Amino acid sequence: MKGRSSLGFYERRIFPWLNDRLTRAPEIERLRAEALVPAHGRVLEIGFGSGSNLPHYPAAVASIAALDPNDGMHDLAAPRLASSRVPVWPVIGGAEQLPFITGAFDTVVSTLTLCSVKDPERVLAELRRVLRPEGLLILVEHGLADDPGVAKWQRRLNGLQNVLACGCNLNRPIADLVGRGGFEWKQLRRFYVPGVPRTHGWVTLGVATPSESTKYEVQSTKYKMSTR
Ligand SMILES: C[S@@+](CC[C@H](N)C(=O)[O-])C[C@H]1O[C@@H](n2cnc3c(N)ncnc32)[C@H](O)[C@@H]1O
Numbered sequence: 001m002k003g004r005s006s007l008g009f010y011e012r013r014i015f016p017w018l019n020d021r022l023t024r025a026p027e028i029e030r031l032r033a034e035a036l037v038p039a040h041g042r043v044l045e046i047g048f049g050s051g052s053n054l055p056h057y058p059a060a061v062a063s064i065a066a067l068d069p070n071d072g073m074h075d076l077a078a079p080r081l082a083s084s085r086v087p088v089w090p091v092i093g094g095a096e097q098l099p100f101i102t103g104a105f106d107t108v109v110s111t112l113t114l115c116s117v118k119d120p121e122r123v124l125a126e127l128r129r130v131l132r133p134e135g136l137l138i139l140v141e142h143g144l145a146d147d148p149g150v151a152k153w154q155r156r157l158n159g160l161q162n163v164l165a166c167g168c169n170l171n172r173p174i175a176d177l178v179g180r181g182g183f184e185w186k187q188l189r190r191f192y193v194p195g196v197p198r199t200h201g202w203v204t205l206g207v208a209t210p211s212e213s214t215k216y217e218v219q220s221t222k223y224k225m226s227t228r
Contacts, residue, residue, distance in 0.1 A: 012072030015166045020050040020076060023112060027193055032056045032111060035140045035205055041106030044130060046095040046123070047113025051077035054084050061107070065100070067091045070166075095123040103132040111140040114177070116168045124181030128210050137183055137208045143174035145202035146190075154199050161200075174204040183208035 033056045040060035045053060048066035050073055057064065066081070066088050068074060074090050081088045093099065095110075096119050108127050117123045127137060145151050154170040161170050175188060188206035192198055 007070060007072065011070060011166050016050055016070065016072045016076045019165075020052065023049075024052055025195070027195055029056075031140050031193070031203065031205060035111070035138050036109065038136055038207055039107045039109060039138060040136075042104065043107045043109060044098075044100065044105045044127075045109040045111075046127070047110060047116060048077060048090070049073050049112075051080035051084075051088075053109065053111055054080050054086075054088070057086055061086050064088045065091055065105070067093055067095060067098070069094045094118065095126060097122075098126045098130050100130045102129050103135075104130050105135060106132060107136045107138060109138045112142060114139070114141045114174055115143065115170070115172055116166070118167070120172060120177050121181060124178065124183070128182045131210060133210055135209065136186075137178070137210075138206075139174070139178065139208070140203060140205050141172075141174045142170070142200055142203050143172045144170070145192075145198065147198075147202075150198045150202065157199055170199055175206075178208055182211050184211045 032053050036053060036056045037058060039057055041062050043057070043061050043064045044067065045064055046067050048068045051066070054064075064086055066074075066077065068090075069092060071092055074092065077090070081090065091099065095113075095117055108131050110127075114120050114123065131137060144154060151171070158170050161168050175185070175190065179185065186207045186209055188204070190202070190204050193201040193203050195201075
């Protein structure tokens with residue numbers, strides 16, 4: 001892990017602590033455990049945060065690259081890394097430009113993170129690149145609800161959410177973004193998490209694989225799109 005970030009005190013110290021507490025409610029822990037069952041081999045987790053997924057990784061996982069741009073998150077995660085059964089490699093950075101070769105991972109995990117990245121389309125293109133052709137993208141994400149009444153409030157509250165939760169958006173259509181981003185859903189469930197306000201609790205949980213038409217040829221240093 002290199003460098004220290006130039007983030008402010010709220011983003012580096014208060015938000016990581018708050019997020020850690022709010023996203024480890026029993027209902028969310030159950031979703032983490034359910035989603036991570038198919039994870040295996042070399043795993044990349046983007047938006048690793050404070051490492052809340054670590055206890056839920058199954059034995060089939062060999063290693064985890066833990067990517068997050070917020071070094072305050074990495075600091076909070078450090079004790080969990082120290083007691084992890086699986087080797088974890090912390091990496092400071094955003095998922096828009098990944099420092100990994102094409103086809104490097106068997107599984108990519110994103111939980112409650114596609115809401116917060118700056119450029120979700122670019123992130124999905126990068127995830128597709130670093131995932132091997134039969135690899136799995138595992139997601140648990142909150143986003144834009146189908147219910148127009150809830151969606152209206154999500155749009156109204158989005159600016160406030162952005163400020164309070166350090167760039168988090170309530171209004172991203174997650175299932176569509178993933179489909180348009182070159183993935184096919186293999187499993188998909190969308191529902192309101194009990195006990196969470198509907199604006200924040202519309203969750204997309206599922207597993208996707210790179211779609212046939214957009215597979216990348218695996219090369220050691222660069223990648224190109226195959227048009228099969
Ligand atoms: C709401 S937190 C979720 C943390 C963790 N994934 C979880 O499930 O608890 C969102 C995380 O995304 C990270 N993040 C923000 N922008 C990102 C980016 N461009 N690429 C990767 N992660 C990012 C934040 O630093 C934060 O740790």
